[in-house]
Amino acid sequence: MKANNLSDILRDFKKFTSRQLVEAIQQGNESRKEWLLYRFHLAGKYDPKITHYKLWQDGNEAKEIHSNTFMEQKLEYIHQNPVRAEWVDEPEHYRYSSAANYAGLAGLLHVEFLD
Numbered sequence: 564m565k566a567n568n569l570s571d572i573l574r575d576f577k578k579f580t581s582r583q584l585v586e587a588i589q590q591g592n593e594s595r596k597e598w599l600l601y602r603f604h605l606a607g608k609y610d611p612k613i614t615h616y617k618l619w620q621d622g623n624e625a626k627e628i629h630s631n632t633f634m635e636q637k638l639e640y641i642h643q644n645p646v647r648a649e650w651v652d653e654p655e656h657y658r659y660s661s662a663a664n665y666a667g668l669a670g671l672l673h674v675e676f677l678d
Contacts, residue, residue, distance in 0.1 A: 569625030
């Protein structure tokens with residue numbers, strides 16, 4: 564059995580989650596259903612590899628977490644994305660971020676901190 568590299572794992576993750584998300588949107592009670600599906604269809608319209616919907620951007624930069632310092636750098640980068648996009652002033656103010664948990668506040672999801 565061949566071990567998968569990070570790129571293979573990320574490719575498979577994107578494929579699986581795309582299908583699951585589209586199915587959830589189609590079958591769920593989503594008020595923006597038509598708009599979302601139209602945007603996903605439009606995103607893949609001119610790519611011959613895309614047969615229905617495109618949810619993920621092309622490419623990936625899969626990186627193996629090799630130290631706590633590296634993990635903390637990546638987590639800080641992720642938490643700062645909504646700030647750089649000027650959606651919020653502070654990372655913990657972005658509703659869908661775990662930054663609130665790391666700031667000692669309650670986030671949407673429970674976060675287990677790794678040692």
